[in-house]
Amino acid sequence: MTTRLRARMFAATALLVTGCSTMGGETAEAPEPSPSTPGAAEEAGGEVVLVTHESFHLPEKLVKAFESESGYDLTTRAAGDAGTLAAKLSLTADNPTGDVAFGIDNTFASRPLDEDVFDAFSPTLPEGAEDHVLEEGADRLTPIDTGSVCVNIDRTWFEEEGLEPPRTLDDLVDPAYKGLFVTPGAPTSSPGMAFLLATVAEYGEDGWHDYWADLIANDVKIVDGWEDAYYGDFTQGGGKGTRPIVLSYDSSPAFTVPEGADESTTEALLDTCFRQVEYAGVLAGADNPVGGQAVIEWLLTDEVQSALPTSMYVFPVSATATIPDDWAKHAEQPTEPLEVSPEDIAAHREEWLTEWQDITTR
Amino acid sequence: MAGHHHALTRRLLTLAGLAVGPVLVLGVFFVLPVSGMVALGFWPDGAFDPGGVLEVLARPRVHRVAWFTVWSASAATLLSVVLGMPAAFALHRLAIPGRRLVRAALLVPFVLPTVVVGVAFRELLGESGPLGFLGLDGTPVAIIAGLVFFNVAVVVRAVGAAWESLDPRPGEAAAALGATPWQVFRTVTLPALRPAVVGAASVVFLFCATAFGIVLTLGGVRYATVETEIYLLTTTLFDLQAAAALSVLQLLVVTVLLALAARLRAVPDPSAHRAVVRARGVRVPDVPAVAATGVLLLAVAAPIATLVAGSLQTTEGWGLDNYRALTTTGDDGALLVPVTEALVTSLRTAVDATWMALLFGLVVGIVVTRRSHTRTERRVRSVLDGFFMLPLGVSAVTLGFGFLITLDRPPVDLRDSALLVPIAQALVALPLVVRTIVPVLAGIDDRQRQAAASLGATPWRALLTVDLPALWKPLVAASGFAFAVSLGEFGATAFLARDERPTVPVVIFRLIGHPGEMNYGMALAASVVLAAATAVVVLAVERLRVPSVGAF
Numbered sequence: 001m002t003t004r005l006r007a008r009m010f011a012a013t014a015l016l017v018t019g020c021s022t023m024g025g026e027t028a029e030a031p032e033p034s035p036s037t038p039g040a041a042e043e044a045g046g047e048v049v050l051v052t053h054e055s056f057h058l059p060e061k062l063v064k065a066f067e068s069e070s071g072y073d074l075t076t077r078a079a080g081d082a083g084t085l086a087a088k089l090s091l092t093a094d095n096p097t098g099d100v101a102f103g104i105d106n107t108f109a110s111r112p113l114d115e116d117v118f119d120a121f122s123p124t125l126p127e128g129a130e131d132h133v134l135e136e137g138a139d140r141l142t143p144i145d146t147g148s149v150c151v152n153i154d155r156t157w158f159e160e161e162g163l164e165p166p167r168t169l170d171d172l173v174d175p176a177y178k179g180l181f182v183t184p185g186a187p188t189s190s191p192g193m194a195f196l197l198a199t200v201a202e203y204g205e206d207g208w209h210d211y212w213a214d215l216i217a218n219d220v221k222i223v224d225g226w227e228d229a230y231y232g233d234f235t236q237g238g239g240k241g242t243r244p245i246v247l248s249y250d251s252s253p254a255f256t257v258p259e260g261a262d263e264s265t266t267e268a269l270l271d272t273c274f275r276q277v278e279y280a281g282v283l284a285g286a287d288n289p290v291g292g293q294a295v296i297e298w299l300l301t302d303e304v305q306s307a308l309p310t311s312m313y314v315f316p317v318s319a320t321a322t323i324p325d326d327w328a329k330h331a332e333q334p335t336e337p338l339e340v341s342p343e344d345i346a347a348h349r350e351e352w353l354t355e356w357q358d359i360t361t362r
Numbered sequence: 363m364a365g366h367h368h369a370l371t372r373r374l375l376t377l378a379g380l381a382v383g384p385v386l387v388l389g390v391f392f393v394l395p396v397s398g399m400v401a402l403g404f405w406p407d408g409a410f411d412p413g414g415v416l417e418v419l420a421r422p423r424v425h426r427v428a429w430f431t432v433w434s435a436s437a438a439t440l441l442s443v444v445l446g447m448p449a450a451f452a453l454h455r456l457a458i459p460g461r462r463l464v465r466a467a468l469l470v471p472f473v474l475p476t477v478v479v480g481v482a483f484r485e486l487l488g489e490s491g492p493l494g495f496l497g498l499d500g501t502p503v504a505i506i507a508g509l510v511f512f513n514v515a516v517v518v519r520a521v522g523a524a525w526e527s528l529d530p531r532p533g534e535a536a537a538a539l540g541a542t543p544w545q546v547f548r549t550v551t552l553p554a555l556r557p558a559v560v561g562a563a564s565v566v567f568l569f570c571a572t573a574f575g576i577v578l579t580l581g582g583v584r585y586a587t588v589e590t591e592i593y594l595l596t597t598t599l600f601d602l603q604a605a606a607a608l609s610v611l612q613l614l615v616v617t618v619l620l621a622l623a624a625r626l627r628a629v630p631d632p633s634a635h636r637a638v639v640r641a642r643g644v645r646v647p648d649v650p651a652v653a654a655t656g657v658l659l660l661a662v663a664a665p666i667a668t669l670v671a672g673s674l675q676t677t678e679g680w681g682l683d684n685y686r687a688l689t690t691t692g693d694d695g696a697l698l699v700p701v702t703e704a705l706v707t708s709l710r711t712a713v714d715a716t717w718m719a720l721l722f723g724l725v726v727g728i729v730v731t732r733r734s735h736t737r738t739e740r741r742v743r744s745v746l747d748g749f750f751m752l753p754l755g756v757s758a759v760t761l762g763f764g765f766l767i768t769l770d771r772p773p774v775d776l777r778d779s780a781l782l783v784p785i786a787q788a789l790v791a792l793p794l795v796v797r798t799i800v801p802v803l804a805g806i807d808d809r810q811r812q813a814a815a816s817l818g819a820t821p822w823r824a825l826l827t828v829d830l831p832a833l834w835k836p837l838v839a840a841s842g843f844a845f846a847v848s849l850g851e852f853g854a855t856a857f858l859a860r861d862e863r864p865t866v867p868v869v870i871f872r873l874i875g876h877p878g879e880m881n882y883g884m885a886l887a888a889s890v891v892l893a894a895a896t897a898v899v900v901l902a903v904e905r906l907r908v909p910s911v912g913a914f
Contacts, residue, residue, distance in 0.1 A: 054856060054872065077778065079857050083597035090600065091402075091763060095770050097777055111600055187594050188578055223500075224480075224578040227874045231882050232484045238882045240485055259677065313876050350599050361584050 048072045048291030049098030051283070053085040056103060057311050058304060066298050072291045082108055082190055089283070090115040096283040100292030102144060102299065105276045106134070107193060110346035113137045118281035119289060123297050126305070128319030132277045134342060141279035144299050147314040148250040148273040148334050149194035151181075154235045156265045157244035166245065168271050169202050173214035182221040182233040183247035186356050189225050190276075195247050196356055197345065198274035201338035205348075212359045222360055236266050251313055254324075254331040264330040275337035278314065370735060377739070381729045381746060384722045390774060391785055392753050395764025396609065402767070403606020418607035424591075428611060431587040434502055434577075435570035438509035442566050443559065445510065446517025448654035454522035456648055457641040464659060465522070466900040468515045469842060470893045471662060473850030474669075475867045476512075478874065478889045480579025482665040483508055485672070505585060508576040511662060513566045516794065519843060520565070523836040524558035524801045525551075543647045557627045557804065561797035564623040568616065568754035568793070574853060588612050592757040609760045616755030620748040666893070673886035684887035687880055701869055701888045705895060708849055708865040712899075714784035715791060715848035716841050722788065723795030723840060726750050728825075730796075731803040750796055753789040761786075762857040783865075786854040791844035798840040799833060806832055842900040849896050866892045 056078045067074055086108035089101055093115045118140035132143035158165040166177050184192035199208045223229050231237040234246040236256050253264040280299055282292040305321035308314050403415050453461045485491050487499045498504045533550045572589045588608050595605040676683040688701040730747040734740035769776040814824040852867040873885035
């Protein structure tokens with residue numbers, strides 16, 4: 001009796017397992033062959049694999065349109081952050097996991113370039129994109145989007161306190177703003193690293209150490225990630241934060257417009273910005289390099305460029321793309337962001353991070 | 363003599379036959395990738411140059427990081443054991459109403475994404491939180507509290523499973539002879555539980571020593587552990603030599619620890635009687651244990667309550683808007699798939715990871731617990747036992763990148779296989795499964811199997827009638843574990859998950875990584891849903907049981 005019961009139970013479990021397993025689902029969810037669309041490019045076809053980071057995302061409608069127009073099946077393999085992506089591409093340089101990569105930014109560009117990860121490909125750039133090409137590697141990496149890391153302030157908080165808000169990096173070490181600033185740390189966070197680079201650009205390779213020592217003296221709070229700073233400590237983060245100055249993005253004010261209001265409750269300080277540009281490139285040794293080129297050209301179309309703000313929280317590089325109304329109204333881009341060249345970043349990253357850690361954990 | 367020799371050879375062959383499957387899997391999915399990454403450090407430009415690695419080990423920063431890792435993980439382990447033992451007793455031995463629910467609830471922290479828990483902890487401990495006056499935000503105390511929060515369930519479950527099937531009669535006899543409850547515990551119960559306690563503690567230590575997100579979130583940038591350092595060295599600095607050095611250091615420490623644990627686990631009489639015991643009513647001497655369990659429950663509930671409260675907050679006060687939004691793709695379609703769909707992916711992956719972990723776990727358990735006839739045999743078994751614990755003690759970053767560079771060519775071109783995620787999760791869950799079932803398996807008297815065999819039972823039938831009844835409860839407990847590990851796993855999953863089918867933790871991470879009116883609330887709501895789903899599944903699994911076979 002008990003044996004039979006057990007047998008039945010095993011059978012039931014086996015059924016459950018096969019029914020619920022990912023493997024069971026595999027066959028059911030295998031991509032159907034895309035219906036042959038009349039007018040699809042005839043020579044094109046097959047799978048094209050895009051390797052990218054976890055923040056990559058585009059509306060399904062655009063992906064479908066690309067697939068039916070080009071005849072390719074686009075497979076996206078998105079995982080890890082920008083640093084992980086750069087390391088991944090560099091480690092697999094001789095045997096890439098895809099055909100094209102998106103998401104290498106100017107702070108990580110030189111490593112994969114040095115490892116010969118990319119093949120040469122220079123598509124016709126849309127108007128405006130020319131401003132963002134790399135000095136070295138322009139023949140291999142195509143700029144796709146840009147976003148700046150800027151100090152943000154809670155305007156309502158400063159109004160209520162009757163305190164004039166800070167405007168520059170210098171202001172952040174003013175005792176009037178003691179204990180009000182929170183930022184993610186440079187070793188653990190990509191915006192944190194961008195902020196360190198902003199201070200390097202502003203105060204020079206010899207001056208930024210003193211600036212950071214002053215920031216520490218002014219009770220800056222350094223946390224792990226952007227989300228900790230914004231949602232945990234910032235007064236407009238929706239949580240119980242107590243600090244009205246936070247390191248965030250130039251686009252962030254577009255997300256803090258109260259319903260029915262005209263103005264955002266926050267503002268990005270445009271003199272404190274470091275610009276990050278994200279690039280795409282065809283992978284050397286790709287199975288489908290032509291497909292990879294098609295993907296890059298597609299990323300530069302106005303349709304995709306216009307979808308970037310809502311899908312990936314970044315600005316398009318194309319001047320002809322349209323950006324959403326609330327972005328146009330509330331998210332202002334810096335005209336003269338602080339800059340450090342990718343070569344300098346690559347040459348000094350470790351040294352700067354080590355020195356930064358020494359100063360901040362003293 | 364020849365016959366004896368023949369029997370021994372057969373035994374060893376059976377042992378090898380059983381072990382070959384799991385060993386092969388671990389070889390391909392663990393040894394190969396980790397050696398691949400470590401080799402990159404030792405052969406920086408294709409030529410063997412260990413100097414760079416050795417130089418790294420001499421850095422003062424590396425010493426600091428290693429020391430902090432060891433002491434914080436040790437403190438968290440000790441605390442988890444001290445807090446977990448009374449709860450293991452109360453929830454597995456006493457007939458407390460709703461104990462099954464409480465047991466399932468205690469597993470919830472296990473699946474919560476560390477980012478979200480980090481924010482919840484900081485809402486409690488932060489500058490304006492209700493516990494802010496303690497000034498713990500960003501201190502090692504906060505990190506240790508976080509580690510205990512995540513891991514205390516391991517002790518409760520693993521020790522509880524062993525306690526549950528412990529024969530109560532020796533204790534009762536001691537009590538009848540005049541021993542106080544404390545004396546009974548110290549001289550009778552604790553020695554019998556030692557394998558389970560040491561096993562659980564070593565698993566907790568490995569989890570703590572390789573914790574990643576919680577250390578970063580609660581410690582700020584001030585405290586680095588070996589794990590966070592390997593991540594930084596590999597992804598940000600691309601210093602593969604230093605990363606390899608730390609990986610080797612990690613492996614060494616873990617191996618020493620496992621050897622130590624194996625020694626401590628050994629008990630004079632491994633065949634202490636096992637029985638399926640009915641839970642008894644609460645008596646006066648049980649009050650401290652029950653009270654301690656209550657306190658533990660409160661401590662675990664506080665951060666979760668913050669989460670739930672946060673998830674119910676909307677722009678117009680309280681409401682379910684965040685939950686309703688989970689069936690959509692978020693503000694402006696920020697998500698690729700609705701959280702509901704991600705939950706289906708998560709559950710499916712978890713089913714795969716669970717059966718894999720259980721299957722391997724059972725085989726490993728049987729291999730390492732069968733009575734050894736020679737010293738060599740015993741040694742082989744104990745080395746195997748430790749070998750299967752190793753994946754827990756090694757950096758997920760090293761393993762993840764190792765996958766990429768070693769499993770990239772036929773015959774094992776698996777970099778993009780959908781199976782990689784459940785396999786990685788099963789490897790993480792395997793030690794938990796092994797540590798939960800081994801103490802019980804080891805406790806089954808081999809003479810029972812011999813008796814069954816001499817009565818004509820096949821080995822398979824002996825397994826079914828002798829081992830399974832005693833094993834059922836720990837097996838159920840272990841599957842709950844494996845399921846929870848899989849549902850909550852983020853590191854390997856985020857590294858390997860293909861974007862088309864993200865799991866819930868991956869979606870939560872995406873939500874919380876961007877500004878947006880509802881993103882934070884939705885991330886909290888998704889965490890609550892994930893936690894509830896885990897509790898429900900674990901509860902349902904625990905209902906599966908064989909009809910009581912009674913005490914022997």
